[in-house]
Amino acid sequence: MTALPQPLLRIPAKEDLVSIQKGLIAGRKELIETIMTSVSLKKATFDNVYAPVLRYDDSTLNDTNMNMTLRYASTDADVQSEAETGEKLWSDHGTWVQGQEKFMQLTMAAGERMNGLNPESRRRLEKRVEYLKRLGHGSLDKDTRKAYLDTRKEINDLCQEINRNIRLYDGGNLPFTEKELDGLEQIDVEKFVKDESGKCLVPLNRAEFAKVMAHVSSYNTRKTFHDAWTSRLPENVPLFRKVILLRDENARRIGFRSDADLCLAGRMAKSTEWAEQLLADLASHLREPGRDLFRELETIKARLTEKGDKSVDVKANTAVRRCEVAYLKEIQARENKVDHKAISAYLPYKETTAAILRNVTRYLQLRLEPIAKTDLVGCVWSDDVDVWAVWDEGEEKGQFVGYFYGDLLDRPNKYKHNQTVELQASFLKEDGSRPYPAAILMCSFSPDIVDGCQVLPHSNIITLYHGKTKWGDSHGYRVCLEFGEAIGTCMENYAWLEDELKMISCHYAYTGDAYMQAWMERHPGQALPPRELPANLISEMIRRRSKHRISYYLKQIADASFDMAVHNPKTHQDLESLDETTLFQDFEAQSTFTPAERSSYPQAAFSHLVSGYNSGYYAYVCSNVFGEEIFQSNFAVDPTSTAAWNRFRRQLLEYGGSRDQTEVLEEFLGRPPTTASLLKSLEIN
Structure with a gap:
C-alpha cells in the first residue's frame, strides 16, 4: 500500500453528533454577526463579506457531510435520529440567515463591486446575488419576507417528516x-x-x-x-398536499408565478415553458412506439386468457393490469431468449463491481488501491462499506486524487434509492493547500443468492456505471441537476457494450471452489458453463434495449409531468382544487397503457419531490438527452479511447460547478444539445 497523504474521516460518537453541529452553527452565526457589525454597505466586497463565509463553510464540510451520510446510511437508528436533529438545526440556521437583512444587503452590495474577481469567485457571488433577488431581498417589505421564511421552515419540517416515514417504513x-x-x-x-x-x-x-x-x-x-x-404510506398523502400548497403560496408571495418558476431560475432549463415543452416533445415521439410495444404484452395476455390461465385476470379480457406487466414481460423476455436469471449468474456481486471499477479507473487513467478492512474500523458506518484510495495514472502520474467509498447493499433504515454522496470536498485553503475529495456511491441493491453466491441483475450494473465516474469530479457535486445526471446517464451506455460486458462478467461457479462444487451438484453430468457471458445472451439483451428504454422514459416523463403539474399551476386556486392523487394515477396509466390504479398513492413514496428535486424531476429526462449527446459525440466511435476519456475528464468532470454548465456542455459538443441523439439511440426517426 502506497503511503496516504490524507487520513480517512473518523465517525464521531453518537452522543457528540448534535453538539458538533451546534458548535459549527454557533461559529457561523458569530462570523455573520461580526461581518454585519464591522462592514459598511459602502465598503462591502466579496473579500470581506462573502469569502469569509465560504471559507468557513469549506472548513465545516467534513462534519456536515458526515452527518448527512449517517442520516442516510447508519446501521443505528438512534444515530440516524441524532443526525436528523443536526440537519434540522442547519435548516433552522438557514432560515435565521435569510432573516438577517443587514447581511443580505451587504452581500448584494458586494455584488456591485466584482471588478478584479477571478471567474470562479465572480460566478459564486453572481449566483448568490441572483438567488437573493429571487427571494425578494431589496424589494419585499419586512413582514412579507418574514412570512416567506416562516413558511419555508414549515415546508422543510414537513419534508423531513415525509422522508422519515419513507426511510423507516416497515410494511410487515x-x-x-x-x-x-x-x-x-x-x-x-x-x-x-x-x-x-x-x-x-x-x-x-x-x-x-x-x-x-x-x-x-x-x-x-x-x-x-x-x-x-x-397503497403504502397513506400518512404521507396529506403531508405532501400541504407541502405543494405551501410551496406555491410561498413562491407567489415573493413575486413568482409558481414554485417551478422560482426553482428553475437557477438551473439549465431557464424556464418552466422550456421544461414542459421538452417533456411534451419527447412524449409525442415515444407514446406511439411505446403503445406498439405494449401490444406485444396484450397479445401474450390474450393467449393466456384464451387458455383460462390463472396467471392473469381473465375477467379483464385482454386489458393488461399493472400487476400483470412485469410477469408478462418475463414471458416476453423468455420468448425473445433474454434469460435474466442466466445473465445474473455471470454477474457475481463482488467480482463484477471490482471489474467495473478496474475498467472505469483505467479509462479515466486512475488507479485504485483497496483499504484493508482493519484500517476502516471507526471510519465506516457499516461493515458492508468498501473504500479505495484513488491515484492518478495520467498526466500527473502518482498524484493522490482522493477516496472512493462503495456502500451498495440494502439495509434496514438505509436510504432506498441510488445516489452519489460527497463525503469530503476539495477546495482551496487560505494557505494554498487543497484537501483531497472523498465520494460515496450509495445504492440499495438486494442481490439474489445462487448456490450461496450473491449475483446482480443487469439493471444494477447500469446503476453502477451511472455512479462510478462522479468521483472524478474534483470540485464535488455542486452542479445543476441536469448536468450532474447527464454524466451518469452517458456512462450507462457502457453497461450495454458487448466487449465491456464480457470483460466484467464471470460465471459465479468460477469465483470459488464451494460455488463450483454447488453448481456441479445441481447440474450432474452437464458441461461447465462458459466463464464469460455468452455472446447469444448479450446480443438478445442489447437487441431489446431500445424497447426497454422507451418504456422507462415514458415512466420518467410521467413522473416529471406530475412534478411540473403540482409545482407549476396557473393559479393557486387551481392547485387547491386539484386532486393530485388522481392526477398522478392518470399520468401513470397514460405512461403504462394500463387502467388507472385508484387504490394507489404514488406520491406518498416519491421522495425526490421532498428532497430537493421539486420542480426538478424533469432533469432525469433532460439528462438523458444531454448524456446521449455526450456519448455519441465523444465515445461512440471508440468507447475505450484514452483521448476521449481524457477529454471527458478534463473538459466536463473537473469543472464541477465552477463554470456555467450550459456553456461547458455546448463547448464540449461544439453546438447546443438536441434530442436527435437520444431518439436515434431509440431507433425513432
Whole structure:
C-alpha cells in the first residue's frame, strides 16, 4: 500500500453528533454577526463579506457531510435520529440567515463591486446575488419576507417528516401458502419465516415486490402484493398536499408565478415553458412506439386468457393490469431468449463491481488501491462499506486524487434509492493547500443468492456505471441537476457494450471452489458453463434495449409531468382544487397503457419531490438527452479511447460547478444539445 497523504474521516460518537453541529452553527452565526457589525454597505466586497463565509463553510464540510451520510446510511437508528436533529438545526440556521437583512444587503452590495474577481469567485457571488433577488431581498417589505421564511421552515419540517416515514417504513409481512408463491425460486421461498398455519410471511419491501411481480404465477398473489405495496404510506398523502400548497403560496408571495418558476431560475432549463415543452416533445415521439410495444404484452395476455390461465385476470379480457406487466414481460423476455436469471449468474456481486471499477479507473487513467478492512474500523458506518484510495495514472502520474467509498447493499433504515454522496470536498485553503475529495456511491441493491453466491441483475450494473465516474469530479457535486445526471446517464451506455460486458462478467461457479462444487451438484453430468457471458445472451439483451428504454422514459416523463403539474399551476386556486392523487394515477396509466390504479398513492413514496428535486424531476429526462449527446459525440466511435476519456475528464468532470454548465456542455459538443441523439439511440426517426 502506497503511503496516504490524507487520513480517512473518523465517525464521531453518537452522543457528540448534535453538539458538533451546534458548535459549527454557533461559529457561523458569530462570523455573520461580526461581518454585519464591522462592514459598511459602502465598503462591502466579496473579500470581506462573502469569502469569509465560504471559507468557513469549506472548513465545516467534513462534519456536515458526515452527518448527512449517517442520516442516510447508519446501521443505528438512534444515530440516524441524532443526525436528523443536526440537519434540522442547519435548516433552522438557514432560515435565521435569510432573516438577517443587514447581511443580505451587504452581500448584494458586494455584488456591485466584482471588478478584479477571478471567474470562479465572480460566478459564486453572481449566483448568490441572483438567488437573493429571487427571494425578494431589496424589494419585499419586512413582514412579507418574514412570512416567506416562516413558511419555508414549515415546508422543510414537513419534508423531513415525509422522508422519515419513507426511510423507516416497515410494511410487515403478507402471508401466502407455498402454492400461492409458485414461480419463485425455492431458495427464496425457504428463507421466509412461516406463521402458525404454515404460511410464508413475505416482507412487504421493494426487493420482494420486484420478485413477486415478475415471477409468481398466481394473479391473485401478485394483485394482493401489488395493492399493498402501491397503497403504502397513506400518512404521507396529506403531508405532501400541504407541502405543494405551501410551496406555491410561498413562491407567489415573493413575486413568482409558481414554485417551478422560482426553482428553475437557477438551473439549465431557464424556464418552466422550456421544461414542459421538452417533456411534451419527447412524449409525442415515444407514446406511439411505446403503445406498439405494449401490444406485444396484450397479445401474450390474450393467449393466456384464451387458455383460462390463472396467471392473469381473465375477467379483464385482454386489458393488461399493472400487476400483470412485469410477469408478462418475463414471458416476453423468455420468448425473445433474454434469460435474466442466466445473465445474473455471470454477474457475481463482488467480482463484477471490482471489474467495473478496474475498467472505469483505467479509462479515466486512475488507479485504485483497496483499504484493508482493519484500517476502516471507526471510519465506516457499516461493515458492508468498501473504500479505495484513488491515484492518478495520467498526466500527473502518482498524484493522490482522493477516496472512493462503495456502500451498495440494502439495509434496514438505509436510504432506498441510488445516489452519489460527497463525503469530503476539495477546495482551496487560505494557505494554498487543497484537501483531497472523498465520494460515496450509495445504492440499495438486494442481490439474489445462487448456490450461496450473491449475483446482480443487469439493471444494477447500469446503476453502477451511472455512479462510478462522479468521483472524478474534483470540485464535488455542486452542479445543476441536469448536468450532474447527464454524466451518469452517458456512462450507462457502457453497461450495454458487448466487449465491456464480457470483460466484467464471470460465471459465479468460477469465483470459488464451494460455488463450483454447488453448481456441479445441481447440474450432474452437464458441461461447465462458459466463464464469460455468452455472446447469444448479450446480443438478445442489447437487441431489446431500445424497447426497454422507451418504456422507462415514458415512466420518467410521467413522473416529471406530475412534478411540473403540482409545482407549476396557473393559479393557486387551481392547485387547491386539484386532486393530485388522481392526477398522478392518470399520468401513470397514460405512461403504462394500463387502467388507472385508484387504490394507489404514488406520491406518498416519491421522495425526490421532498428532497430537493421539486420542480426538478424533469432533469432525469433532460439528462438523458444531454448524456446521449455526450456519448455519441465523444465515445461512440471508440468507447475505450484514452483521448476521449481524457477529454471527458478534463473538459466536463473537473469543472464541477465552477463554470456555467450550459456553456461547458455546448463547448464540449461544439453546438447546443438536441434530442436527435437520444431518439436515434431509440431507433425513432
